[in-house]
Amino acid sequence: MSTTLDIHIYTDPDFRQSKDFADQRVLDILGEFEGLGSRITLSFSHDETALNAALADAEVLILVGKLDIADVAARAPRLRWIHITSAGVDRIPLDRLPAEVLVTNAKGNHEVRAREFSMTALLMLNNRLPDFVTQQREKHWAQTAIEPIDGKTVVILGMGALGSAAAEAAKRLNLRVIGISRSGRDHALADVSLPQSRLKEALAGADFLLITLPLTADTRDIVGEAELAAMPARAGVINIGRGPVLDVAALAKRLEAGQLRGAVLDVFPEEPLAADSPYWTTRNLIVTPHSGLYDADYVPRCLRFFFANVERYLDDRPLENRVDTSLGY
Amino acid sequence: MSTTLDIHIYTDPDFRQSKDFADQRVLDILGEFEGLGSRITLSFSHDETALNAALADAEVLILVGKLDIADVAARAPRLRWIHITSAGVDRIPLDRLPAEVLVTNAKGNHEVRAREFSMTALLMLNNRLPDFVTQQREKHWAQTAIEPIDGKTVVILGMGALGSAAAEAAKRLNLRVIGISRSGRDHALADVSLPQSRLKEALAGADFLLITLPLTADTRDIVGEAELAAMPARAGVINIGRGPVLDVAALAKRLEAGQLRGAVLDVFPEEPLAADSPYWTTRNLIVTPHSGLYDADYVPRCLRFFFANVERYLDDRPLENRVDTSLGY
Incomplete structure (x- = not known):
C-alpha cells in the first residue's frame, strides 16, 4: 500500500478533448506545483481495459469524457473523489x-x-448574420436594414456561472436582461429575475433567448415547441449550455417558416452533427461546433485547478467546485 | 420665377435604396419642419427624362444613387448645391x-x-465564424479552440467618421488600435497613429485589418497583394468602406490557401455580387450585402439632416457636411 495519494486519469478514447490531455502535458502542469509530485502517484489509461485494472487502487479519478460507472463501488473500492474536466457532468x-x-x-x-x-x-443575431449566411449559401444579395441592439431584451435561461457571464456581455451591449433560474432569486446583473415557471411569459417580449443550462432530468427539453411559439418572429435563439435542453427540431421548423429570425447553436442533442443532419442547411441557423466556450488555455487551466484542489484534499481543506449530485450541477 | 427655393429629388431607378426615399416619405419628414414647406418647392423624378426636364429650374438637387452629370452646367444653369444621401460620393x-x-x-x-x-x-473573426460557416457549408464538424480577443491588435485603415466609430468599438473590446490615415496625425482613440506610407509595416503585427476608406483616386486598390502578404496567417480582414479599396481577388487567393484566417466583407468592387461570383463560396469569407451600416432609420435621419441644412441655406448660414471635391470626401 502506497503512502502517496493514488490519482488515476482516464481519457475516453471517443471524446474530442482527450487528445488535449496527453500524459506528458498533465505531468508538465503537475511540475508547476512544488512538492506535490512526491505526495501523489499518477497513473493514466486511455481505454476501459486499462482503466479497469487501475480502478482497484485509485482514490481519485479524473474523468475526461464519458464513462458508464454503474458498478463503480465494486470496481473501485477505494474511490473517494471524481473530478470531471467539463462544467456539465451529464456524461456520467x-x-x-x-x-x-x-x-x-x-x-x-x-x-x-x-x-x-x-x-x-x-451581435450576430442582431446584425442579421443568420440571414446573410443563408443568402450567401443561396448566392443571393439582399441589402437589409438593421436596428441598433441598444435597449433590446435578452432572456437568459440559467443564471449560474455561464448565465452570469452571458449577462455581463448583455449589459455591455446595453441590453435589458431577464434572468430565469430555478429559484427566480434576484441576480445582480439581471434587470428582472424570474423562476422557470414564468419562462413562456418572459419569452413573449424577448429579442433574444440565450440558453446556458446544464443537462439534468429537469432541464431536458425545457425549451420546446410551446416555448418557441411564445417568442416573437423578430427573436433569435442562442444555446451555449447543453444540446438536449432545446428541441432543435421544433426550432428548425420555426426558422424554416420565418417564425424566428435566426439561431446560433454551439451545442446539439447529438454531437458531432452527422454528415446527413438537416441542421447543417436549416435556414438562418448557424452551427459553431461546440467551440464557443473552448479556449486554447482550457486544458492547462483545468489541470491547474485540479492540482490546487488535490493540495486542498491532502491538507483536509474543503474542495472547490463540489457538484451536488442530487441536482446534477 | 418662384420666390421659393427649388429643390429637386432624383432617385436613381437602379439604386437599391431608392425605394426607401418614396415621395410621400420625403413630404412627411418635411412636414416636421415648421414653416419650411412654404419656403421651398419640392419636385421629384425617378428616371433621367423626368430629371432632365426638372433640372432647368432646380437650385438644389438631392441625389439618391448614381448620376452621370458631365454637362450639368448646361443642363442645370441655376444649380448651386447637390446633396448626396450616402457618405461616399464616388457615385458622381x-x-x-x-x-x-x-x-x-x-x-x-x-x-x-x-x-x-x-x-x-x-468578434466574428476572433471567434472563428468564417471557419465555422465554411465547415457548415461542407457539413464538417471540427471543434476549434479560441483565444480571447483581449489585447489583440487591429489596424484601422481610414480614421474619419467611420474609422473613429470602429476605433471606439475596438477599444470596448480592449484591442490595441493602430490608426492609419493620410496624415498620420495622432487620433484620440488610437494607441498608435501612422501615415499610409507605413501601412505594410503596421500590418505585419495585425490580428485584424479593418478598412473604412472612401473610394478616391488615392485609395483605389490601396490594400493589394503586397499588403495582404505582409499580414500574419492568423489575421482577418473587414471592409466597411468601399469595395475597390481592397483587392478582393488577392484576398480570396490567400483565404483559400489558409494564409489568412478569415474575412467579413460588407462591400465589393461590383455590387450586388453576381450569381456566379466566386466570392459566394470563397473559404472563410463571409458576405454581408452592403448592410452593415444600413439601419432602419437611415432614410428619415438622412432627410432630417438635409432639411436642417436647407434651413441653414435659406438663412445664409454655412452648410454642414460640405465635401471637399478635390479630395473626394
Whole structure:
C-alpha cells in the first residue's frame, strides 16, 4: 500500500478533448506545483481495459469524457473523489455513485469565453448574420436594414456561472436582461429575475433567448415547441449550455417558416452533427461546433485547478467546485 | 420665377435604396419642419427624362444613387448645391462639377451602425465564424479552440467618421488600435497613429485589418497583394468602406490557401455580387450585402439632416457636411 495519494486519469478514447490531455502535458502542469509530485502517484489509461485494472487502487479519478460507472463501488473500492474536466457532468450517471464519492467539475473555467462568445452571438443575431449566411449559401444579395441592439431584451435561461457571464456581455451591449433560474432569486446583473415557471411569459417580449443550462432530468427539453411559439418572429435563439435542453427540431421548423429570425447553436442533442443532419442547411441557423466556450488555455487551466484542489484534499481543506449530485450541477 | 427655393429629388431607378426615399416619405419628414414647406418647392423624378426636364429650374438637387452629370452646367444653369444621401460620393464625377456648386453628403449618419457592426465583425473573426460557416457549408464538424480577443491588435485603415466609430468599438473590446490615415496625425482613440506610407509595416503585427476608406483616386486598390502578404496567417480582414479599396481577388487567393484566417466583407468592387461570383463560396469569407451600416432609420435621419441644412441655406448660414471635391470626401 502506497503512502502517496493514488490519482488515476482516464481519457475516453471517443471524446474530442482527450487528445488535449496527453500524459506528458498533465505531468508538465503537475511540475508547476512544488512538492506535490512526491505526495501523489499518477497513473493514466486511455481505454476501459486499462482503466479497469487501475480502478482497484485509485482514490481519485479524473474523468475526461464519458464513462458508464454503474458498478463503480465494486470496481473501485477505494474511490473517494471524481473530478470531471467539463462544467456539465451529464456524461456520467451521478445517481449511481456511492454516497461517499465526492464529485467536482470545471465550473468557472469557461467564463471569459462565455462572455466573449455570448457577446459575439448576440451581435450576430442582431446584425442579421443568420440571414446573410443563408443568402450567401443561396448566392443571393439582399441589402437589409438593421436596428441598433441598444435597449433590446435578452432572456437568459440559467443564471449560474455561464448565465452570469452571458449577462455581463448583455449589459455591455446595453441590453435589458431577464434572468430565469430555478429559484427566480434576484441576480445582480439581471434587470428582472424570474423562476422557470414564468419562462413562456418572459419569452413573449424577448429579442433574444440565450440558453446556458446544464443537462439534468429537469432541464431536458425545457425549451420546446410551446416555448418557441411564445417568442416573437423578430427573436433569435442562442444555446451555449447543453444540446438536449432545446428541441432543435421544433426550432428548425420555426426558422424554416420565418417564425424566428435566426439561431446560433454551439451545442446539439447529438454531437458531432452527422454528415446527413438537416441542421447543417436549416435556414438562418448557424452551427459553431461546440467551440464557443473552448479556449486554447482550457486544458492547462483545468489541470491547474485540479492540482490546487488535490493540495486542498491532502491538507483536509474543503474542495472547490463540489457538484451536488442530487441536482446534477 | 418662384420666390421659393427649388429643390429637386432624383432617385436613381437602379439604386437599391431608392425605394426607401418614396415621395410621400420625403413630404412627411418635411412636414416636421415648421414653416419650411412654404419656403421651398419640392419636385421629384425617378428616371433621367423626368430629371432632365426638372433640372432647368432646380437650385438644389438631392441625389439618391448614381448620376452621370458631365454637362450639368448646361443642363442645370441655376444649380448651386447637390446633396448626396450616402457618405461616399464616388457615385458622381465630382471633378466635372462647376466650381460654384456646393456638395454635401451623409457623413456621420452611419456612426452608431459602424460601431456596432465593427464590433460584430471583429468578434466574428476572433471567434472563428468564417471557419465555422465554411465547415457548415461542407457539413464538417471540427471543434476549434479560441483565444480571447483581449489585447489583440487591429489596424484601422481610414480614421474619419467611420474609422473613429470602429476605433471606439475596438477599444470596448480592449484591442490595441493602430490608426492609419493620410496624415498620420495622432487620433484620440488610437494607441498608435501612422501615415499610409507605413501601412505594410503596421500590418505585419495585425490580428485584424479593418478598412473604412472612401473610394478616391488615392485609395483605389490601396490594400493589394503586397499588403495582404505582409499580414500574419492568423489575421482577418473587414471592409466597411468601399469595395475597390481592397483587392478582393488577392484576398480570396490567400483565404483559400489558409494564409489568412478569415474575412467579413460588407462591400465589393461590383455590387450586388453576381450569381456566379466566386466570392459566394470563397473559404472563410463571409458576405454581408452592403448592410452593415444600413439601419432602419437611415432614410428619415438622412432627410432630417438635409432639411436642417436647407434651413441653414435659406438663412445664409454655412452648410454642414460640405465635401471637399478635390479630395473626394
